[in-house]
Amino acid sequence: MTLLTHNMLSSNIKGVTNGFPLHIEAEKVVEKQVEINHDFRRNIFPKIKWKAFVDASRILGYVELPEEAPEPSVLESDHEFLGKFHHALLELHIEEGALFCPETERKFPINKGIPNMLLRYNLQEVFAFLILL
Amino acid sequence: MSSRPELQAPPEIFYDDTEARKYTSSSRIVEIQAKLSERAVELLALPDDGVPRLLLDIGCGSGLSGETLTENGHQWIGLDISQSMLDIALEREVEGDLILGDMGQGLGLRPGVIDGAISISAIQWLCNADKSSHEPRLRLKAFFGSLYKCLARGARAAFQVYPENLAQRELILSYAMRAGFAGGVVVDFPHSTKKRKEYIVLTCGPPSISTAVPKGKGEEGESCSDDESSGDEENQTVSISDRHRPRKKQKTNKKGKGREWILRKKEQMRRKGNTVPPDTKYTGRKRKARF
Numbered sequence: 001m002t003l004l005t006h007n008m009l010s011s012n013i014k015g016v017t018n019g020f021p022l023h024i025e026a027e028k029v030v031e032k033q034v035e036i037n038h039d040f041r042r043n044i045f046p047k048i049k050w051k052a053f054v055d056a057s058r059i060l061g062y063v064e065l066p067e068e069a070p071e072p073s074v075l076e077s078d079h080e081f082l083g084k085f086h087h088a089l090l091e092l093h094i095e096e097g098a099l100f101c102p103e104t105e106r107k108f109p110i111n112k113g114i115p116n117m118l119l120r121y122n123l124q125e126v127f128a129f130l131i132l133l
Numbered sequence: 134m135s136s137r138p139e140l141q142a143p144p145e146i147f148y149d150d151t152e153a154r155k156y157t158s159s160s161r162i163v164e165i166q167a168k169l170s171e172r173a174v175e176l177l178a179l180p181d182d183g184v185p186r187l188l189l190d191i192g193c194g195s196g197l198s199g200e201t202l203t204e205n206g207h208q209w210i211g212l213d214i215s216q217s218m219l220d221i222a223l224e225r226e227v228e229g230d231l232i233l234g235d236m237g238q239g240l241g242l243r244p245g246v247i248d249g250a251i252s253i254s255a256i257q258w259l260c261n262a263d264k265s266s267h268e269p270r271l272r273l274k275a276f277f278g279s280l281y282k283c284l285a286r287g288a289r290a291a292f293q294v295y296p297e298n299l300a301q302r303e304l305i306l307s308y309a310m311r312a313g314f315a316g317g318v319v320v321d322f323p324h325s326t327k328k329r330k331e332y333i334v335l336t337c338g339p340p341s342i343s344t345a346v347p348k349g350k351g352e353e354g355e356s357c358s359d360d361e362s363s364g365d366e367e368n369q370t371v372s373i374s375d376r377h378r379p380r381k382k383q384k385t386n387k388k389g390k391g392r393e394w395i396l397r398k399k400e401q402m403r404r405k406g407n408t409v410p411p412d413t414k415y416t417g418r419k420r421k422a423r424f
Contacts, residue, residue, distance in 0.1 A: 001230055001231075001232075002230050004187075004208070004230070005210055005230040005232070007243075008187075008210065008242050008243055008246050008247075008283075009232075009241060009242060009243075010241055010242065010243050011241060012238060012239040012240065012241030012279065014239075019241070020243055037185055037206075039183065039184040039185060040184070040185035040208060042184075043184050043185065043186065043187075043248075044187060044208075047187075047245075047246045049243075090208075112220075112223055113223070113231070114219055114223070114231045114232065114233050115232055115233065116233045116234075117232055117233060117234035117241055118214070118233060118234060118235055118238070119235070119238050
């Protein structure tokens, strides 16, 4: 799973108001080479929640990104930054580990790079569901 | 037993290892899936500026439809409920990111981040109640509600579906409309039983000219009447005396059936979406006697 997907995912448990960002617990991280596409990054940059993105990259052990979100104009000129942004966004993959809902601490395991977001209808979740109805 | 997979088992059980294997070994399935997803991407009507978008593939399965998205240069996130199908996708080393999830439980994505969504032959699964906790109406509501939230304004969703009957199509559409979508059904090749394909095309946002539903392939203005209305008309005209009508009324004289008949038949096949050679001056022309 890439950090791009992590940045888009939020907890879909019923009754959770702020399910973003999911906490990461990474056991195994792999790097995969991905071709750089400038247009895509320009398109995706405004949609990224920067703080969650930087925090996630730190957890994976990548500390090159700045704490504060840079101006969009940097995307045009700063090639060094572009490379780092691209690397963190698409080339770092969480292979094994888990995600945690920030409110309920519900665990979503990641196996072979695929997060398991299935909600088993356990008692607590059904209860939250019924209250909403 | 019915040939509809929806009636045999829940998706996470029906798409087991053997069923999933078909999606790599059968070239027929691969070809059909590629064609369907190609058409779905066309219906998304993304601006033609070469900028890659972030798309969602709902029920991505083995990633066959995702490959079409990659070929078109887009980044995608795939969601599926079957672990076996996702394992095949890993084996095929698809470009997109995969998520194991149930669309009926809501998508769980941040609002307004996705530029478009496709789904190939998956939405009709929502109408099934495979577990005691499943209630199709709630699942449809959760799915379309969360989809509407995560799509950007003006973004489109194109879902190829195999509805079991009219009521099911109505049910799916009504929940999409209730969630706030504008759009409708596009039917490709409405006259053919085999090639007929239905797509639900939805636009996120209020109705406008840009949200008009595109036309289906192989369909003409006058002939796009709904099957139900034409079926009703037929029912009205059928009478008992028709039973005793001789089977073949076609008259064949010495000259054969004639050019007009051939042209009519060719037009019929064309409407069904079959490949038919073009009409030329040679069509239906008699051979010379010495041949």
